[in-house]
Amino acid sequence: MAAKRQTAVVFGSNRIPFARQNGPYARASNQDMLTTALDGLLERTGIAGERLGEVAGGAVLKHSRDFNLTRESLLGTRISPDTPAYDVGQACGTGLETAILVANKIALGQIESGIACGVDTTSDAPIAVNEDLRAILLELNAARSNVDRLRTLARLRPGQLVPEIPRNAEPRTGLSMGEHTAIMAREWGITRLAQDELAAASHQHLGAAYDEGFEADLVSPYLGLERDQNLRPESTVEKLAKLKPVFGGEDGTMTAGNSTPLSDGAAAVLLGTEEWGERHGLTALARFVDAETAAVDYVGGREGLLMAPAYAVPRLLDRQGLKLQDFDLYEIHEAFAAQVLCTLAAWEDPVFCKERLGRDAPLGSIDRDKLNVRGGSLAAGHPFAATGGRIVGNLAKLLSERGGGRGLISICAAGGQGVVAILEK
């Protein structure tokens, strides 16, 4: 008998405050943070000991020992050890992608419940041995005689001791994500002022969210941190204007203030069918309606690295028969203020919409008062794989609070990718 099609809903979420690189979480591993975030979610939703359909999770920067990071983390929590888990990786889209995977299995009737989660540390980053040294060590391991071993060891050189440290750069272009975004900002004529305005609004909104208690059932304190370390609620355009450009050269428009810092943190979201929720005394916050991913050819320079969401959203809208304006809330991941502004400009531009999207009319503009109303990554920070969980949890709560409505999530990712989704109440 075919499984019954279900609707996946969000019941709740939990995250630890996000810390800046080498901050309070400098010694915390991915597994430590993810375990904490998951345990907090169990506590909030009261499902400790429960066997769930699955837990999907991931981290962008991962040690080789963490080949089964999500499952290993799960085993440290009070989730039933009978719950299967797997790791997912789609750069900064990882967190939202885990929610899509869990929601899709729920929708297909394969599982009734699941947790989507993500974690990242840029402090406790994996450092690998130099490629030359690695080759020698592998040969040494394969050697069958002592003579062979000695011969191999004789090839060791001091330079081979320099480790491989992960870089925040696109492997195929060698450019950092910030430099790529600086190219986009220049192509789209994004001003410093517009970026700083978006950044200031992000800090002010998130500051208000904490002050008004909005974050109380979304964030659990960890290692002495109660709020996101990067948050500057008193941030203003005037203060941000004083910062020097860090990407795009001397006359660049991107600063440390309108770009996300490297951060550490973890987030988790509980999804399930409404029926499963009722059995566990849980109320649905929002339905996980649909999702879309897109990728663009940024390598040849035909498109900006972080422009994929501009392609994913229209495809999702078309499938759902919606207009860009048919949303009450927009959660656009603020990897860089310029990324958000480029995306919005692209949707307003008749040329982009005709030439790149093949549409007769532009998607149009959005009501900026509905954008990232409780702050975004510029204020909270952006531990890569944890961002999706933060945004899904945040939007589900917002929709639940307003008693109905529709929200759009848009997240850009390395490799020219974009992951977007729709939530409804």
Next chain:
Amino acid sequence: MSDTYSQLVNNPVGGFVAKNLGLPRPVELDRYEPGAPLIDGRVLVGAAPGGRCGEAVAAVLAEAGTPVDSRLDDGVREALGTASIDAGIWNDEAPGAQRWKALVFDATGIPSSARLRELWSFFHPAIRRLEPSGRLIVIGSPPGDCDDPAEATAQRALEGFVRSAGKEVRYGATAQLLQVAPGAEGRLGSSLRFFLSPRSAYVSGQVARIGAGRDVPAVDRDLPLHGKVALVTGASRGIGSAIANVLARDGAHVVGLDVPALADDLERVVEPIGGSAIVADITAADAPETICDALEREHGGVDIVVHNAGVTRDKTLAGMDAERWELVIAINLSAEERINAELLARDGLLREDGRIVCVSSMSGIAGNAGQTNYATSKAGVIGMVEAMAPALAARAATINAVAPGFIETQMTAAMPIGPREAGRRMNSLSQGGLPVDVAETIAWLAAPDSTGLNGNAIRVCGQSLIGA
């Protein structure tokens, strides 16, 4: 004919001296090479709200494959998108290092003087970003076609803007106003292409009126005059020879004409370009008949007639004998009138989409001491063009004039150094033009798709300080 001063200021030492003494620093102008792209660089386009010509501009740029930019909020992006131009974005508040080979602004939407600010908004942040041999082009409406006096006023005002901008742009850049009559937007192409391209190297500060015209078959951009027969008078030397060569390059069969004394020179011009020759004195009583007979007999008609033959017999009026007066008027004006009359009297000799282009002169517009005879004849040419335009339009043909300024020829090389250097430098490009610059302008007016241009007088003078 060599312009020693230009060579001097284009070497490092001379350039340094000229710069510090505030002397004119002419640059070598870009000139057309067959097979080259329409324009060698990016084009920034914009439109005042309500403009009519965005689609026509986009069509030209799309066909040429020219990289285009515009402001994100500019309404012209609709037209660019429709024309499948993947146009870049430029924001003057985040300008970067962007440079353009051309700035094109559709000002047809400007309805009143208050909205002339649109001109400022578009050009003010961009004008310094124009590359050498750049192009500044404003598209407007003919004031006479505006019903509302406020609109007519604003549209007339564009002329002052363009003429001043032409004097401000540097390094060989030019500025023009193209006045497109309502409904004639589809005729903009040939003129926009000409003024964007290096073909218009020495034309600046000009106003071209583009009217209704008629539909013509698609034109081969590399050979726009393919299949056309073009009569060029005075073809044996100087500007005439350049005209013959450019028309032939553009695909025309050239019939060169000159007096018997220059028959050998004429043969040397037409032979390499596969043209034919008519040896005749155009002032002879039977010349119109002889010429038209030859055209009818040898070529079955003619598509393009370029009245280029002309002479100077300079003297101040007080010292001028009647012979000098008569000769100049007879060759430069009366002969053209008589040939035109015979041409039009013969049914079908000037074929459909026929083009008459007359060579006038800057003297005919501005006047010149010692040239009462010459200036009279050349002003008369402009009068003839204007007067005959309706009759030509009725025959699906056009008549226009070009008015050369200081063109480097044997004639100007023979001038005394004082007047010669003054002539060369006293224009926006600080140099003399070349015969090919006149020829290119004639080829543009002679092209089949220049159907909207009728009764125009276009100066090829580098925007000379002398004259309008």
